[in-house]
Amino acid sequence: MPIARVAKRAAKRAVRRATGRKVTGWATGRATGRRAALRLGAVVLSGALLAACGSGSSGGTSDSANGRITLTVDLFGSFGYKEAGLYAEYQKLHPEITIKQSDTEDEADYWKSLQTRLAGGGGLADVQGVEVGRIASVTQQQSDKFEDLKRFGADKLKDRFAEAKWSAATTQDGRILGLGTDVGPEALCYRTDLFEQAGLPTDRAELEREWSTWDGYLALGKEYMKKAPAKSAWLDSVGSLYSIMIGQEKERYYDASGKLIYEDNPAVRTAWDTSVEAAESGLSAKLDQWSPQWNQAFAAGSFATIPCPAWMLSYIKGQAGEGGSGKWDIAALPGGAGNWGGSYLTVPRAARHKEEAYELIQWLTAPEQQAKLFQKQGLFPSSTGAIAKVADTTDPYFSDAPIGRIFGDAAKASPVQVLGVHDANVAQQITNALSEVERKGTPSGKAWSTAKKGVENVIG
Numbered sequence: 001m002p003i004a005r006v007a008k009r010a011a012k013r014a015v016r017r018a019t020g021r022k023v024t025g026w027a028t029g030r031a032t033g034r035r036a037a038l039r040l041g042a043v044v045l046s047g048a049l050l051a052a053c054g055s056g057s058s059g060g061t062s063d064s065a066n067g068r069i070t071l072t073v074d075l076f077g078s079f080g081y082k083e084a085g086l087y088a089e090y091q092k093l094h095p096e097i098t099i100k101q102s103d104t105e106d107e108a109d110y111w112k113s114l115q116t117r118l119a120g121g122g123g124l125a126d127v128q129g130v131e132v133g134r135i136a137s138v139t140q141q142q143s144d145k146f147e148d149l150k151r152f153g154a155d156k157l158k159d160r161f162a163e164a165k166w167s168a169a170t171t172q173d174g175r176i177l178g179l180g181t182d183v184g185p186e187a188l189c190y191r192t193d194l195f196e197q198a199g200l201p202t203d204r205a206e207l208e209r210e211w212s213t214w215d216g217y218l219a220l221g222k223e224y225m226k227k228a229p230a231k232s233a234w235l236d237s238v239g240s241l242y243s244i245m246i247g248q249e250k251e252r253y254y255d256a257s258g259k260l261i262y263e264d265n266p267a268v269r270t271a272w273d274t275s276v277e278a279a280e281s282g283l284s285a286k287l288d289q290w291s292p293q294w295n296q297a298f299a300a301g302s303f304a305t306i307p308c309p310a311w312m313l314s315y316i317k318g319q320a321g322e323g324g325s326g327k328w329d330i331a332a333l334p335g336g337a338g339n340w341g342g343s344y345l346t347v348p349r350a351a352r353h354k355e356e357a358y359e360l361i362q363w364l365t366a367p368e369q370q371a372k373l374f375q376k377q378g379l380f381p382s383s384t385g386a387i388a389k390v391a392d393t394t395d396p397y398f399s400d401a402p403i404g405r406i407f408g409d410a411a412k413a414s415p416v417q418v419l420g421v422h423d424a425n426v427a428q429q430i431t432n433a434l435s436e437v438e439r440k441g442t443p444s445g446k447a448w449s450t451a452k453k454g455v456e457n458v459i460g
Contacts, residue, residue, distance in 0.1 A: 110129075130344045135177075185338075186340055189330050212335075233302065237289055324397070
């Protein structure tokens, strides 16, 4: 099968994890499924994309005749373990173990099924994947359903992981409920050819100085629009701008006590106001992320910049195609580091082979394996040791940008975020309202009121 076709198929599975949006209209023109969440593009096309996923399966089984153990792993999308050869490698190291993986393409369907099985206590795999947007629900509402991995020695692994990744899966009383897989450190991707046509600098170091703040980013966007190529805007959508900005904040929608604070949080207001200014200044291409029009815009040059978590790089490659190679570059994000996306591996209380399951997930999330996933499947590691191993990685598609350093620095500097049980719901209502400002010219105050009503309706 041609590499490009393999990459597109991988993207369709992977793109369902970080954003919770419907994704249609790939470069092939064929419709795809829901829930996008692609992870970082590696240095070659064969290391394109894979992000997250799972479905229902029964617990592990044991063959008493030969003493073998079958470990069941239930994921959503594709975490890339099978494709990177990690299962085969583990089974070679542990000949008594057979790994059986099941997948659900849509993370929302996966989560719904997992909730049903957790409530009933049956049908659970030895290993269950959990998306970062759900981890607060696990630690705050369902901690009795998952094993405290400290009983197997997980507390000794803390130094392996970025602090933000580790803390999110740890309860207030110190129980460790999951080990981190990938992360979504943030940067800005930009089209050097469009910058040149508009008379803007293209050197990433110079741009990082120009847009060291979000005000600087908007100011440069206004300069771009004065000489922008026909049918080209500064950024794809104000929803993506808001999402990337809010990913830089420690507290967003909830405080550490679990109180809903988004209405009075100045960080939310700043991200909102900046996004509104971008919309009202005509800087946006007014594209809904993950829509067919948005997908087509990558190749058409409809926008010059896009806020990009690490996993976005592979998405850009899949949409812009070979024609985009060398036209893109990457620079550090205005206003400091942030994170958008990532997942965890957990062991349910109802798992049949808990100790063996733990041994598997600690091996899969070890620095050596996370580095291999980055190099082969494009998933940026949450392990600090793996980040060090890939620090010198560059990507020729993105003008030989030092992606290992850029995303590594962002991952290390990202704040330890306070995650609430309804983070995804609140974010969705706010970005929906921003779309009204962007596409219909709805006044900011009216749109904010709509967002508040939407949050009340969704979470009560």
